[in-house]
Amino acid sequence: MSAKKKRIAFFEFGDCGGCELALIENAKAFELLGKVEIAYWLLLGKKEEGPYDITFAEGIVASEHDIHNLRKIREKSRILVALGADACVSGIPGLRRFANKGSVQKVYGNVELEQKPIENIGPLDHFVKVDYVLRGCPVNGSQASKLFELLVEDIPIEQGEKSFDYVKPRFSENNVGRAIVLDNEKCILCERCIEVCNDIVSALSIAERGINTLITPPFRMNMDASSCISCGQCTVYCPVSAIYERDNVADVYRILSSGKPVDAIVEVETAVSIGEFFGLNERCHGMLVDALKRIGFRNIYLSRSKNRAKFLNPKPIGRLPAIIPCCYSAKKFVETFYPRLAQALTQPPKPSFKADVWIGPCTGRKIDGEMTVLTTREVSRMIRDYLTIKYIEFNELEDVNFDDVELREPEVGRRVIAEGALEMRQVLDKASRGELQGSVVELWACPGGCNAGGGQYKASEEILVRRKEWSDSIGSALWRTRWWVRTV
Amino acid sequence: MKGIADQISRVVGHSKLEVDVSEGSVRDVRFNINEDSRFFEAFMVGRKYDDVPEIVTRICGTCNANHRITSILALENALGIKASEQTESLRKLVINGSLIQSHMLHLYLLVLPDYIGADDLLSSGKTDYLKRLLNLKRCGNRIVEVLCGRPIQLIDAVVGGFNVIPSKRKIEELLRVVKETRADAVESFHLFNSLKLPDIKSSEKTHMSLKSGSEYALTGRTISLSGCDEFDVEEYKTRIEETAVPYSTSKRCRIDGRSFYVGARARIKINGKLLSDESRSLISSFESSLDSPMGNIPAKAAEVLHCYDDSLQILEELASKGVREEKPKIEIKPGEGIGVTESTRGTLIHHYILDEKGFVKYANIITPTTFNCQHIEDTLRCNIQEFLGSPDMVFQLERIIRAYDPCISCASHFLDLTVKEL
Numbered sequence: 001m002s003a004k005k006k007r008i009a010f011f012e013f014g015d016c017g018g019c020e021l022a023l024i025e026n027a028k029a030f031e032l033l034g035k036v037e038i039a040y041w042l043l044l045g046k047k048e049e050g051p052y053d054i055t056f057a058e059g060i061v062a063s064e065h066d067i068h069n070l071r072k073i074r075e076k077s078r079i080l081v082a083l084g085a086d087a088c089v090s091g092i093p094g095l096r097r098f099a100n101k102g103s104v105q106k107v108y109g110n111v112e113l114e115q116k117p118i119e120n121i122g123p124l125d126h127f128v129k130v131d132y133v134l135r136g137c138p139v140n141g142s143q144a145s146k147l148f149e150l151l152v153e154d155i156p157i158e159q160g161e162k163s164f165d166y167v168k169p170r171f172s173e174n175n176v177g178r179a180i181v182l183d184n185e186k187c188i189l190c191e192r193c194i195e196v197c198n199d200i201v202s203a204l205s206i207a208e209r210g211i212n213t214l215i216t217p218p219f220r221m222n223m224d225a226s227s228c229i230s231c232g233q234c235t236v237y238c239p240v241s242a243i244y245e246r247d248n249v250a251d252v253y254r255i256l257s258s259g260k261p262v263d264a265i266v267e268v269e270t271a272v273s274i275g276e277f278f279g280l281n282e283r284c285h286g287m288l289v290d291a292l293k294r295i296g297f298r299n300i301y302l303s304r305s306k307n308r309a310k311f312l313n314p315k316p317i318g319r320l321p322a323i324i325p326c327c328y329s330a331k332k333f334v335e336t337f338y339p340r341l342a343q344a345l346t347q348p349p350k351p352s353f354k355a356d357v358w359i360g361p362c363t364g365r366k367i368d369g370e371m372t373v374l375t376t377r378e379v380s381r382m383i384r385d386y387l388t389i390k391y392i393e394f395n396e397l398e399d400v401n402f403d404d405v406e407l408r409e410p411e412v413g414r415r416v417i418a419e420g421a422l423e424m425r426q427v428l429d430k431a432s433r434g435e436l437q438g439s440v441v442e443l444w445a446c447p448g449g450c451n452a453g454g455g456q457y458k459a460s461e462e463i464l465v466r467r468k469e470w471s472d473s474i475g476s477a478l479w480r481t482r483w484w485v486r487t488v
Numbered sequence: 489m490k491g492i493a494d495q496i497s498r499v500v501g502h503s504k505l506e507v508d509v510s511e512g513s514v515r516d517v518r519f520n521i522n523e524d525s526r527f528f529e530a531f532m533v534g535r536k537y538d539d540v541p542e543i544v545t546r547i548c549g550t551c552n553a554n555h556r557i558t559s560i561l562a563l564e565n566a567l568g569i570k571a572s573e574q575t576e577s578l579r580k581l582v583i584n585g586s587l588i589q590s591h592m593l594h595l596y597l598l599v600l601p602d603y604i605g606a607d608d609l610l611s612s613g614k615t616d617y618l619k620r621l622l623n624l625k626r627c628g629n630r631i632v633e634v635l636c637g638r639p640i641q642l643i644d645a646v647v648g649g650f651n652v653i654p655s656k657r658k659i660e661e662l663l664r665v666v667k668e669t670r671a672d673a674v675e676s677f678h679l680f681n682s683l684k685l686p687d688i689k690s691s692e693k694t695h696m697s698l699k700s701g702s703e704y705a706l707t708g709r710t711i712s713l714s715g716c717d718e719f720d721v722e723e724y725k726t727r728i729e730e731t732a733v734p735y736s737t738s739k740r741c742r743i744d745g746r747s748f749y750v751g752a753r754a755r756i757k758i759n760g761k762l763l764s765d766e767s768r769s770l771i772s773s774f775e776s777s778l779d780s781p782m783g784n785i786p787a788k789a790a791e792v793l794h795c796y797d798d799s800l801q802i803l804e805e806l807a808s809k810g811v812r813e814e815k816p817k818i819e820i821k822p823g824e825g826i827g828v829t830e831s832t833r834g835t836l837i838h839h840y841i842l843d844e845k846g847f848v849k850y851a852n853i854i855t856p857t858t859f860n861c862q863h864i865e866d867t868l869r870c871n872i873q874e875f876l877g878s879p880d881m882v883f884q885l886e887r888i889i890r891a892y893d894p895c896i897s898c899a900s901h902f903l904d905l906t907v908k909e910l
Binding site: 014015016017018019020021022024025027030033034038041043044045046091092093095096137138389390391 | 526527528530531534536543546547548549550552593597598601607608609610611618622625629639640641847
């Protein structure tokens with residue numbers, strides 16, 4: 001190799017130190033260490049300042065001090081390799097997130113620690129950009145030394161080493177919108193999302209050729225900047241979850257751990273479809289409430305946007321109808337494609353309850369930053385993870401009542417209702433021609449309404465019919481149990 | 489305020505040393521472990537008993553074998569399972585293997601550079617030392633790998649015994665490896681016994697280790713204090729006072745109000761007569777240094793030799809008697825159990841309470857570094873005045889701390905030295 005030796009650094013955050021040993025104990029890696037300049041490795045007694053060419057780091061980031069150090073390390077290193085399960089996915093030490101609230105007290109008694117543990121612990125790429133990840137607990141020594149060799153000898157990994165399964169070079173960043181995230185690393189280019197979106201807003205298309213082909217909004221725009229209305233239909237049809245809703249489960253846990261009481265609003269469409277994920281062919285809304293209460297929510301309210309929309313009674317202006325966008329996606333649809341009708345828009349109907357978390361069938365609501373939004377898929381994942389850790393089966397949960405219900409539908413005059421982009425276009429075209437003068441229009445972005453929302457699981461015709469039936473009848477079911485149904 | 493900030497290297501973990509100085513004399517010394525709190529004891533509560541060995545293995549990368557075996561002993565104690573003789577000797581073999589690789593890693597990689605005037609062994613150019621270290625480590629790792637499937641984060645040792653029993657061919661392979669590398673262990677002892685160790689005063693002479701009548705105890709149920717006072721492990725809670733201090737994430741331990749030490753030198757002092765023949769004959773050459781923390785270095789090297797002889801004996805027995813497959817029946821019932829082993833750094837205690845479904849209701853783990861922490865601080869306190877202001881102060885203090893081989897990731901990684909002028 002040419003003139004200059006590579007400068008290597010090895011940092012350890014909170015973990016057992018096993019990956020460090022796995023690397024040292026490998027004879028080939030040991031040999032390679034002789035060929036490089038070790039700049040920082042506490043175990044070997046080196047502590048020089050950066051910059052470093054190749055930096056290995058292991059362990060989870062668990063304190064403010066660690067976050068500060070990691071950011072400094074990232075700035076100084078050309079290549080950062082996350083070594084081992086802890087650094088890649090937070091591993092066993094990360095389990096402490098699931099420890100009970102009183103754990104500090106349980107372990108240390110009443111002594112006030114100077115170094116306070118933080119809530120927001122996580123793997124390295126939670127805080128900085130990581131170039132290579134090597135998984136395993138501990139890492140496989142020969143794989144680690146192989147990667148080490150490739151990095152030291154400057155051999156391009158994408159071309160030279162086909163059998164290198166465990167190294168995943170990140171050639172592109174995720175396209176992260178407020179509601180939808182597109183991960184081209186996972187994408188298998190089946191184009192289902194493009195087909196779905198062509199019927200809605202045509203926000204996605206194919207770019208580049210050959211092995212560089214990728215799915216992206218036009219001009220590789222950000223999801224939010226494109227014509228995407230965040231309806232989430234693409235996320236329902238993606239077979240590999242390469243395009244998915246932005247996961248807010250961690251945010252919800254953060255709110256829950258803040259100590260304040262947390263209330264949640266559950267939409268009817270989520271309450272009736274939650275059992276599908278757990279393999280139950282019955283209505284499980286009571287069990288959903290029980291699970292949420294166990295996770296740590298205080299009050300759980302039931303509400304339905306379809307009913308809420310009826311309470312809005314806007315006055316039509318001039319020759320335009322009054323337009324109620326029943327979800328945020330519909331609002332963005334009108335603003336993007338029919339800007340001249342924007343003056344006739346009202347605000348999307350809001351629930352009358354005050355809550356911090358909204359649990360519903362919709363990805364579009366994530367655009368509105370008012371409440372933290374969990375879709376049906378996110379909440380079922382959250383419940384599943386919680387129950388697995390606590391060794392509880394879903395059908396062992398009890399049937400618990402909602403704390404408050406908002407379901408009454410007032411008598412309103414005839415309204416023009418449009419569900420899905422196709423119908424919305426027809427109605428809005430009519431409206432711009434002035435044919436709907438004096439009427440009130442309700443817009444729903446998802447074809448088939450909220451039961452087939454972008455945050456729901458993909459469902460057959462049969463299940464969709466059942467969801468509709470159940471969500472229409474849930475009000476009377478709750479009447480029968482003599483629950484107080486709130487009048488707004 | 490005057491401060492020198494440095495990080496203590498060549499120890500496993502992050503730690504910090506703070507010294508308060510007023511008018512040229514030392515007022516206070518604080519040995520801070522500032523590894524993040526890890527809460528293993530808290531998040532294990534509510535998990536099933538068979539998850540426990542998998543989790544505790546990840547407490548430490550160097551002595552994970554000990555953590556695993558100790559938790560298994562504690563759980564077997566709680567469930568009332570009696571391990572077979574074969575399982576017991578296989579477990580002894582795993583601990584021997586773990587001691588060999590861990591002692592050698594510490595002595596060659598972390599301690600030796602201080603005495604040969606090098607920053608680290610890799611760049612020192614001493615290829616014969618490196619070769620020897622790799623040979624010894626390969627032997628220790630191979631023993632653990634054959635019995636438990638992996639050298640680090642082992643998998644095959646479980647409650648009740650072993651998932652896989654080594655074949656006769658594998659036992660013979662181990663015998664060959666142990667015989668081949670034994671000469672390296674003897675040479676290492678002579679190397680570490682010939683080091684010029686500094687004269688370090690030690691404040692407290694109390695030490696603690698497991699004791700057994702018939703063998704050099706690495707597992708057992710009786711704890712001996714300085715060789716005169718003995719108590720059963722069940723009494724550890726009443727005998728050992730565990731307290732938390734605000735400046736450190738590791739708890740502190742005292743017995744009868746005094747600090748004490750654990751580790752290879754405590755074991756040699758208490759059980760030295762039961763070492764293998766060759767290692768026993770070597771004790772006299774370093775016995776006088778055992779009272780100083782530096783005595784830990786030759787003691788560790790002698791212990792490695794014992795582990796070689798003991799492993800050889802067990803392996804020969806297994807090779808002649810043959811190993812057989814066994815599947816113990818596990819009945820889940822509520823209970824409380826304590827397991828103790830001697831790990832590289834000293835006595836390791838695991839304590840669990842299980843409920844009727846086999847879920848963990850309470851967990852307590854005391855690691856050797858937790859025991860040693862207070863003793864390290866006390867030893868530094870009585871030696872620091874001598875080094876105060878000298879240019880190699882950091883080097884000298886680090887050398888003392890390294891002799892204890894503190895494993896900070898276990899106890900709750902750099903040493904920051906701060907001198908505060910009051």
